Every structure is written in structure tokens, then in C-alpha cells.
Amino acid sequence: MSTNNGNGTAATGGPIGKSVKRVEDKRFTMGHGKFTDDIVLPGQTYAAFVRSQYAHAKILSVDTSAAKAMPGVVAIYTGADVAAVNGVPCGWQVNFKNGNAMKEPKHPLLVADKTRHVGDAIAIVIAESIEEAFDAAQTVNVEYEELPCVVDAFKATQPGAPLVHDDVPNNICYDWALGNPIEEVNAAMSSAAHVTTLEFINQRLVPNAIEPRCYNSSYDAINDKYTLYTSTQNPHVIRLLMCAFVLGIPEHKVRVISYDVGGGFGSKIFHYTEEALLTWCTKQLGRPVKWTAERKESFVLDAHGRDHITKAEMGFDSGGKIVALRVKTYANLGAYLSTFGSCVPTYLHGTLMQGLYTTPKINIDVTAVFTHTTAVDAYRGAGRPEATYLLERLMDLAAHEMKIDPAELRFRNFIPPFDGVNQPGYQTQVALQYDSGNYHAALEKGLEMLGYEDFRKAQKESANNGKLLGVGFSTYIEACGIAPSAVVGSLGARAGLFEFGQIRVQPTGKVTVYTGAHSHGQGHETTFAQVVADKLGISMDDVEIVHGDTEKIGFGMGTYGSRSIAVGGTAIVKSIEKVIEKGKKIAAHLLEASADDIDFANGNFTVKGTDKSIAFGNVALTAYVPHNYPKDLEPGLDFSSFYDPANFTYPFGCHIAVVEVDKETGKVALKRFIAVDDFGNIINPMIVEGQVHGGVAQGVGQALFEGAEYNEHGQLVNASYMDYCMPRADDFPIFETATQVTPCPHNPLGVKGAGEAGAIGSTPAVVNAVIDALWSGGHEVKDIRMPLTSERVWRAMQN
Amino acid sequence: MELKGRHTVKANPATLWTMLMDTDTLSKIVPGISRLEKTGDNSYKSVLEIKMGPVSGSFTGNLEMEDIEEQKGFTLKVQQNSSIGNANAAIKIELVPVNADETEVAFDGGAKVTGLLASMGQRILGSVANMLTKQFFANLERELQTRVSA
The missing domain is CATH 3.30.365.10 (Aldehyde oxidase/xanthine dehydrogenase, molybdopterin binding domain)
Structure with missing residues (x-):
């Protein structure tokens, strides 16, 4: 309840440090949020899945003939249809203690041979309506041969435990250790006057975002372009993983859009099989395909x-x-x-x-x-x-x-x-x-x-x-x-986790901010606007935050790991610094002074020690109407930055x-x-x-x-x-x-x-x-x- | 899920045995049954309509009797599929005479369920099983009554 604003932030009396009410709540509380499931495209089709009822079973046969004859059915695909497509990748390689790379079995878009957990996807049924898709999916007949299974991590490593993947001995993905050499730790432990020992289970949790996962993928054959609307925490990361690792589509041919997202808590960071599968399907059909998880699917599919x-x-x-x-x-x-x-x-x-x-x-x-x-x-x-x-x-x-x-x-x-x-x-x-x-x-x-x-x-x-x-x-x-990229790169991360932020000052001095961070409940539209308004000395009403669209935002790593303000916010600040630096040059020209003698505070560029000043909005206008302008300067006032934390x-x-x-x-x-x-x-x-x-x-x-x-x-x-x-x-x-x-x-x-x-x-x-x-x-x-x-x-x- | 219990019925083992081996009688006493078709000496094809709390479904599958000992007992193997999940059960049924007119029916076995039945029905599965068992014996007794009065 008590909050101190320490040093390090602008003490201008600006919006930083104030409990400004969230600007995004107007649309949310009035029912005008724009979630992926709200989007219906011309020629829309709907998908439902046939999923494994068994934790571990051989798939003996999948009979889709009755389902294909059901009313409204557009297409049905099974594991055999996507056998040649890559699985979804893992973004971080951890090595075994002996230096070998971790075991990385394929995670296929649809399983063909075996199901490995309850909910594993066996077939996708696409129909004219969601009801027809559900009805048809019910009639797909799967013949299973049930196999023994193991759900406990310790038991799974014991001799004789059923294998999840035939080529992963003892079900061990990797073993790993960190810290001081074990001999040193053992010696210190044996010297201890008292040792407290605790054996416990940190139990499995279901993330339970209020908005179920939802994807809507479409393909424009004329321009050979895909658009994927997705409920994700990081649209650029999804585009990168799906294009480069799964489908082999050039990134500039794919637009990933993630408007409002109703909670993620981590569960919407990941690239799920359904995102890639729908994108594969839309090209086969030439029609948009949408899938919204039912709550019972969220429970068994959203990563725990x-x-x-x-x-x-x-x-x-x-x-x-x-x-x-x-x-x-x-x-x-x-x-x-x-x-x-x-x-x-x-x-x-x-x-x-x-x-x-x-x-x-x-x-x-x-x-x-x-x-x-x-x-x-x-x-x-x-x-x-x-x-x-x-x-x-x-x-x-x-x-x-x-x-x-x-x-x-x-x-x-x-x-x-x-x-x-x-x-x-x-x-x-x-x-x-x-x-x-x-x-x-x-x-x-x-x-x-x-x-x-x-x-x-x-x-x-x-x-x-x-x-x-x-x-x-x-x-x-x-x-x-x-x-920090250098740190995590050395530890096996397959991508660094910097962030992108762009400040586009419009000719009238209003500001559009493009951030690679993604808001799914965090209030970025408010917090980031506070930073920008504070630093530029303008009203928060003059700042618009844009996120969640790979075609609008240069790049982005998204939001997770409490990173948005520290990494994304800093990328924005870096761009603000560039705007102010260029603004000083323009102001210096207009005020007939040297750029070194220009101060920027409270939205005004001022010649040091004088009352000669020019407002931020006038400098912005001059940047876009450069009739009276420094010879060596480009027009425009628009900067982007990538910030990689130390x-x-x-x-x-x-x-x-x-x-x-x-x-x-x-x-x-x-x-x-x-x-x-x-x-x-x-x-x-x-x-x-x-x-x-x-x-x-x-x-x-x-x-x-x-x-x-x-x-x-x-x-x-x-x-x-x-x-x-x-x-x-x-x-x-x-x-x-x-x-x-x-x-x-x-x-x-x-x-x-x-x-x-x-x-x-x-x-x-x-x-x-x-x-x-x-x-x-x-x-x-x-x-x-x-x-x-x-x-x-x-x-x-x-x- | 464990299925275990015993119930004393007013009939001798011979009468009970005849009833349990008769398709028409079984169709009348097995709860939720909408179709029962004999497919072999000791096997049936069935359609059952069962509601379990929030989930209900139409189950199709096979019932088989194994280890048959005339008038003494058998093992009932159940394999049922439905859109809300599959069920597999093996139940050992024994008929033990109590006296000249009464027989104790003891059953002991387990069932395994998948799909929605497992993820949403599990909590109430035990009480559904108890209710179905009660219904079975109530139906059986009513059927016995009918025979006596006929």
C-alpha cells in the first residue's frame, strides 16, 4: 500500500510513479476487447480434434470414412498426412553432464504411430461450422492397442518403466548439475553441526488462463501470404519457430497477429502444434481455419x-x-x-x-x-x-x-x-x-x-x-x-532475449510506440505510455502503444519472465533518447544555437541559460515539414532500438x-x-x-x-x-x-x-x-x- | 475403480443361473440397457445409455462371460466404447447358496475408464457404480417377483 519512488526515474512530476488507471480497461470492461475467437474471416472454416483417450497406445487404425460423409465436413487430416512435416521445436538445448545433447524426440503435429499422453492429437476435422466439426470428429473411429504407461518422474527412470519414446533410454531427456563440485559440497555437509533434510513434491499445476487458446490461420494464394491470428504472449517468436523450424515458410510471407489475450501465465509463450497445423491446413484448403480450445482441452493440452x-x-x-x-x-x-x-x-x-x-x-x-x-x-x-x-x-x-x-x-x-x-x-x-x-x-x-x-x-x-x-x-x-543474450546463449538458449521498441513521432507531436513486448493482462498500454509521456513531457493521451502484430512491429521477443518493463521498457527509452537527440539538433537550428547548448525538459527544447525555447510539437512538425531545416539532417522523427540487457x-x-x-x-x-x-x-x-x-x-x-x-x-x-x-x-x-x-x-x-x-x-x-x-x-x-x-x-x- | 459387493437374493442358485444366462431377462435387469444381442455362446453385443453426473453417453461394446462354472459363477468381461470415453471391466461373480431359498451374489472386480469419463466423471464414478448395482439387484428382485406371481 505504501510505495516509494526511488531515484533513477525522472523527478519531473510526470506520470512515472503515479497510480494511473489502466487505459485498456475501458474496452475490456465495456466488452470491446478484441480476442482471437472474435475474428471471423470470409470463407471461415472450423476445426475440431480427435484426441487420444489413452496415455499410451499404439494406433492400429484411424477410420475417417463415416466422418468424411458427415454434413459440412471440408477436410480431415491424420498423422499420415503430416508425417513429412517437422514437429514443433524446443528453444533451449540443455546438455547431459557428459556433454551429450539432450534427447529431443519429435513432437509431431498429429501422431500417426503411438499416442503418448491423453489428448495427443490423432486427427483434425475441418467443417463449415464448429458444430459440424464436433459432430464429425465424434464419428472418427480409432482402434487402439493400449500400452503400459508411467506418469511419475522418478518411477519413469527406473529399470523396466514403459518408454515414452523408444529412442530415449530410461525416459531421461538429460541429467544436469550446477554449482560447486559435489565432493566439496559433500565435505562441507559432513562438517555441518545440523543438517535439515526435506523430501517433497512440488505438484503439477494447470495454468488456467481465462481465455482458452485460439488460432485462426488463413492463406492468400494470390500473394502467397499467410496470416495467423493467435492467442500468444509472443507473436514474433511464434512466427520464427513456426516458419523456420516447422513449416519452412519464409518469414516475410507470414504475418502473426495477437490482439487482446485473456491471460497466459506462461502457457501462451509456447509454439503449440495446433498453430502450425492450422497454418499447414489453410494452404491445403485455401480457406481460413479456426480452432478454439474447449475448457476440457485446455486442461489436458496447455503446458502444465x-x-x-x-x-x-x-x-x-x-x-x-x-x-x-x-x-x-x-x-x-x-x-x-x-x-x-x-x-x-x-x-x-x-x-x-x-x-x-x-x-x-x-x-x-x-x-x-x-x-x-x-x-x-x-x-x-x-x-x-x-x-x-x-x-x-x-x-x-x-x-x-x-x-x-x-x-x-x-x-x-x-x-x-x-x-x-x-x-x-x-x-x-x-x-x-x-x-x-x-x-x-x-x-x-x-x-x-x-x-x-x-x-x-x-x-x-x-x-x-x-x-x-x-x-x-x-x-x-x-x-x-x-x-541477456550473451549469458543465455552460452547456456544453450537458441535465441537471445533482447527487445525491440520504436518511437514514431507523428508530425503533430503525437507519438505511436511499437513494442515487441506483449500485453495479456499486464497493462502495457498504460505503463509504457506513462514512461513515454514522462520522458517526452507530453500528455499520456498523446501516446498510443501498439503491440502484437509482426507486420507493424519490427521485431519482438514477447512477454514472460517479468521482462516487459526492464527489457521492453528500456528499448523504448533508448528510442526516446534518440528522438530527443535529433530533436535537439532541429531545435538548435530553429533557435540558432548549438545542439550542445539545448536542454530538453517538460516537453520543451530550451537554449541553456535563456528563455529561448521551442515546444516538442513544433520540433516534430519541423521534422516532417523541413522547409527551414539543418542541411545535414534527414527529415522525420522516428527511431527504433534493440535493447539487450547486461x-x-x-x-x-x-x-x-x-x-x-x-x-x-x-x-x-x-x-x-x-x-x-x-x-x-x-x-x-x-x-x-x-x-x-x-x-x-x-x-x-x-x-x-x-x-x-x-x-x-x-x-x-x-x-x-x-x-x-x-x-x-x-x-x-x-x-x-x-x-x-x-x-x-x-x-x-x-x-x-x-x-x-x-x-x-x-x-x-x-x-x-x-x-x-x-x-x-x-x-x-x-x-x-x-x-x-x-x-x-x-x-x-x-x- | 474397484467394484465390489454382495447382495442376497430370494432365489436358489439354479433359478438365478437360468435368469442370468437368458438374454431377454438380462435386457430387463441390466440398468441403462437399450439393446442386447447374443453373438456367441457366452458373448453379447450391447448398447447402454448411461448418465454420470455432468457426462452422459451411449456405450456400444461387448459383454463376455468367461471361466463359467454352472450355477456357481463366472467372470464378466466388459468392453464399452462411447464418445465420452471407453470403459473396460472384469468382474468375478459368484453365487453362494445361503439356504434353500436364498443365494448370495458376490461380485469383485475393477473398471478402467478413459476420456471424459476419466477427466470429468471420475469424482462420481464410485457413486454411479453403486447406484447401477442397486438398480441391477432391484430389477432382479422385481423380475423374480414377476416370475413368482406368474
Whole structure:
């Protein structure tokens, strides 16, 4: 609720740092959003899929003859028809410890031989109407021979486990390790006075974007041009992957458009088979083809999140200082490698094992495994929530075991404050160098908001009235602003993750901004306009943000990994700097001064030390009507920039949960949630607070409610909103939020990014609080499997 | 999913056996059945209409009786397909005489389901199975009554 605007941003009294209401909400709240499913093209056809009911089965035959005779059917294609087309690619190569490349089995657009998870696509039925497509798809007869399946990542690696891909022994995609040599870590661990060990499952989650995935692909034979409307977080990335790796179409022949998108949370980063298949189909038919996922398809097809089986050990000396961390994780990748499936459990997870602590020896070992389940990839936080969960659960558990206060244990182990300017960045044991941090201050602020001493008194009293009170801490860090090309390129990323931003000043001084970032709920049209209006000293009404169209925007890497303001925002700022520099030359000519003597502030170019000035709008007009103009200058005022960050950004903070556990039933009630976050400088505090609220809701959802459950036959048994428990508003107290500001030293806005923190920090805080409540009632419980249902908590209290 | 239970019926094993081996009787007592066609000595083709909470469908498939021991029991193999999912079951059925007029029918087996049945129906599958079992025995008893009064 309190927000500071630190240094690093313009102190002009401009829009930066103000809680400006979101400009995009007018169209959303009035029902005028433009989503992919709203688009109906001339000659539109509709697709429905025939999908596998079995987790693992040989396809003996696919009989489409009855379906082809159904009314309205335009075409039906099966795996045999697209056998020669490439599968969808993975964007990040991770190598085995021995240097061999990871196993990358083909992910075909339609399967012909075998199905490898429930929902695997066997045939696409295209018809004049969606109803006719559904009806016809029902009559496609598939003969299966069911095969044994495996859904658990650890069991899949054991001898004799059914293979997902015949050419991937033991279902292992890769094994991988990071940190100090294991011998050093083992030695440090054996010297420890106390070792806390935790074995746990970070359960699989379904992303549940409110707008189901939707694609509409069309082909213009006269011009040999494709247009793909898609509900994605990164249209340029989709164009690149689909054109270059799957269909072999030149990129300039494909336009990818992604207008409004109703939530992604990571699940709409990836290039899905349906996007490429529809684009392949439209050329065969010469008619546009549209597919909108049904909710039941979203459950079994949108890449899932998390699903780690982990054993973690943290060693402490007698003073409670961490001496070593050793981690072994089995990461479930699902049946196929999704676009970033390989990097989530490794470079977005292993690299965060330092946390906020000075741990001198760290080793993490990850085995990534194929199973007969839906693919797993980035979901809000992507690897970093798993890392935070691991570390923060260990810290609170260690505090209980060693009888040290959990806040005190953290204070003893925090990396001391550093701003990245006067003090260098902090070099971790796991590859990253943190940019700036002040971890003590965040926890101190959180404890103050909690009223820690009073809480502990109340906790003692509560045990008498049938309730157990508990508090849980989570002091998290994340790596955002994804991603510096040189760093990620050396780690196996197949593309750098810079960003593009263009400022087109119109002759009247109005500004159109083209950004490669993509908004699917983040409020870019507001935040970016605030930056531009502030820097150019113009009204936000004079700024238009354009995103989501490969033909309008030079390039783009899209939005994920809390990167939009830190990377996309900086690309825009770089272009603004170029506009101002050229504007100074034009102003100098008009004001008969030297460009070096021109200042730009509050929308005016002024000769230093004089009152001679000219407004931004007049300079813009002169650039397009250059009658009186410098001889050596081109007309126009339009600049673009590519910005490749020097480092990740490292937001951090302190999340504290207070829960009440019913002794009789095990029911958990979340009573308070405190979030102190440090995102560096903040452009729009209200939007940032909204991001924190949404993230916390998802993180608490994982702790208490959500979890994708596969049975032993590979069936996802809770694939509907009647069976999969989503968090609801009445599950939450009013969140108590605060921010502190430690600016990012390596980007001009000093920003770090705020999209994922809520989901990263909150989950362990809630679980820790429940464990604390149980310890306060005399139940010395190490772990309760998430989600913490009443039954699981009750059972934990019975032992 | 586990299918297990026992129920005592007012009939001797010989009467029960005759009924269970008769296509017409089975069509009357198996819940949801809309067509039953004998395709071999111990096999049938069937169409069943069943509603399970949010999902309902028309199932077509085969019923087969194996390990038949006259008047003592058999194993019923069920393979049913539908647009909402497939079901496979193997159920061992035993007839145990309680006294001269009563027989206990014990059944024990498991079923495996796929598709929507698995992803949306799983939660209520157990109670649907219980209800269908109850209906089966209620139908069986009604059929016995009819025979007695006839």
C-alpha cells in the first residue's frame, strides 16, 4: 500500500510513479476487447480434434470414412498426412553432464504411430461450422492397442518403466548439475553441526488462463501470404519457430497477429502444434481455419507447470550459518519437450539455489524425465517458485529443528546490502551475479507490518480455543528481465532475449510506440505510455502503444519472465533518447544555437541559460515539414532500438502468511498475507500491486487448493472446474502489501519487474505457516504434500 | 475403480443361473440397457445409455462371460466404447447358496475408464457404480417377483 519512488526515474512530476488507471480497461470492461475467437474471416472454416483417450497406445487404425460423409465436413487430416512435416521445436538445448545433447524426440503435429499422453492429437476435422466439426470428429473411429504407461518422474527412470519414446533410454531427456563440485559440497555437509533434510513434491499445476487458446490461420494464394491470428504472449517468436523450424515458410510471407489475450501465465509463450497445423491446413484448403480450445482441452493440452520430486539437504554450523546445500530433483517434462520445457528446471531453477543467503557450497542435480503426461513448461515464475519453495521450506524447517527463530535464522544468513554501483553485484555459487539487494530491510519491514512479538503471544493463546495459529516466512529472490543474450546463449538458449521498441513521432507531436513486448493482462498500454509521456513531457493521451502484430512491429521477443518493463521498457527509452537527440539538433537550428547548448525538459527544447525555447510539437512538425531545416539532417522523427540487457534483474522481498488451523478438521484459513516486495523503481504502483495480488492468489492456490492429478492409467482425473480447485476471492484476506526500492543498476529506468513475484514468494510462506501452526500444537511435522487439504493437514496431526 | 459387493437374493442358485444366462431377462435387469444381442455362446453385443453426473453417453461394446462354472459363477468381461470415453471391466461373480431359498451374489472386480469419463466423471464414478448395482439387484428382485406371481 505504501510505495516509494526511488531515484533513477525522472523527478519531473510526470506520470512515472503515479497510480494511473489502466487505459485498456475501458474496452475490456465495456466488452470491446478484441480476442482471437472474435475474428471471423470470409470463407471461415472450423476445426475440431480427435484426441487420444489413452496415455499410451499404439494406433492400429484411424477410420475417417463415416466422418468424411458427415454434413459440412471440408477436410480431415491424420498423422499420415503430416508425417513429412517437422514437429514443433524446443528453444533451449540443455546438455547431459557428459556433454551429450539432450534427447529431443519429435513432437509431431498429429501422431500417426503411438499416442503418448491423453489428448495427443490423432486427427483434425475441418467443417463449415464448429458444430459440424464436433459432430464429425465424434464419428472418427480409432482402434487402439493400449500400452503400459508411467506418469511419475522418478518411477519413469527406473529399470523396466514403459518408454515414452523408444529412442530415449530410461525416459531421461538429460541429467544436469550446477554449482560447486559435489565432493566439496559433500565435505562441507559432513562438517555441518545440523543438517535439515526435506523430501517433497512440488505438484503439477494447470495454468488456467481465462481465455482458452485460439488460432485462426488463413492463406492468400494470390500473394502467397499467410496470416495467423493467435492467442500468444509472443507473436514474433511464434512466427520464427513456426516458419523456420516447422513449416519452412519464409518469414516475410507470414504475418502473426495477437490482439487482446485473456491471460497466459506462461502457457501462451509456447509454439503449440495446433498453430502450425492450422497454418499447414489453410494452404491445403485455401480457406481460413479456426480452432478454439474447449475448457476440457485446455486442461489436458496447455503446458502444465512445476511437477518436481525433490530431496534437499541444508547443512548449518553450530551458530546457524548455512554451510552447504545439496539438491536432487526429478523434473517431469511430460510426453514431449515444450518450447522452454528444458530450461525451466535447470537455468531458471538451479541458478536460484543461492537464494538470499551466503551459502558457500551448493550443488544441484536435476534429472529431466519424459512421462505419459501433458508437457510441462513455464508457469508464472517458472523454476523460480520451485527454487524458492525448496529454500524457504528448508529455512523454516531448520529453524524449528534447531529451535532458532525463523526470522533470526534468515538475518544470520542474508547477503549484506549492496547497490551494484558503490558495492559490486553479488556473485553466487550457481552462475548468476545479483544486481542489487537489501534483504535485511525487506524482512525487517515485514516483521514490523506483522507485529511479530504480538503475534507470538497470540499464537500461544490460540491453542486454547481449538485453533492453531501459525506464521510462515518466505524471503525470495528471482531472476527477471529475461534475458541477456550473451549469458543465455552460452547456456544453450537458441535465441537471445533482447527487445525491440520504436518511437514514431507523428508530425503533430503525437507519438505511436511499437513494442515487441506483449500485453495479456499486464497493462502495457498504460505503463509504457506513462514512461513515454514522462520522458517526452507530453500528455499520456498523446501516446498510443501498439503491440502484437509482426507486420507493424519490427521485431519482438514477447512477454514472460517479468521482462516487459526492464527489457521492453528500456528499448523504448533508448528510442526516446534518440528522438530527443535529433530533436535537439532541429531545435538548435530553429533557435540558432548549438545542439550542445539545448536542454530538453517538460516537453520543451530550451537554449541553456535563456528563455529561448521551442515546444516538442513544433520540433516534430519541423521534422516532417523541413522547409527551414539543418542541411545535414534527414527529415522525420522516428527511431527504433534493440535493447539487450547486461544482466538479469533480481527482484526480491519478504512474504509472510498467518494461518489458522482447525484442530478438529485440519481446515486451513489464511488470516493475513503480508508482501514486502522490492521491484526497483516502479512506474505504476497500482498496476504493480495488482500484479502482486494476482501472483499471490496463484501462489496460495498452489499451497492450498490446486494440483493436477493423474491416475495410474495416465488419466488426468480432475480436468474440469468441478474437479480442479481454483482459488476464489473468499479464500483470501485483504493482502497487506508494501514496496521498498533498491533500483536496478543496469537499466535506465532502474526497474526490476513485478509479474511473477507474487507466485514465487507466497507458496512456501503459506505452507510454512501451516507447519508452524502444527509445531505450535506439538506436531513436529516436516512436510505436508501440497495442496494442503483439510484431510492432509488432519492426517499430519494424527501422527 | 474397484467394484465390489454382495447382495442376497430370494432365489436358489439354479433359478438365478437360468435368469442370468437368458438374454431377454438380462435386457430387463441390466440398468441403462437399450439393446442386447447374443453373438456367441457366452458373448453379447450391447448398447447402454448411461448418465454420470455432468457426462452422459451411449456405450456400444461387448459383454463376455468367461471361466463359467454352472450355477456357481463366472467372470464378466466388459468392453464399452462411447464418445465420452471407453470403459473396460472384469468382474468375478459368484453365487453362494445361503439356504434353500436364498443365494448370495458376490461380485469383485475393477473398471478402467478413459476420456471424459476419466477427466470429468471420475469424482462420481464410485457413486454411479453403486447406484447401477442397486438398480441391477432391484430389477432382479422385481423380475423374480414377476416370475413368482406368474
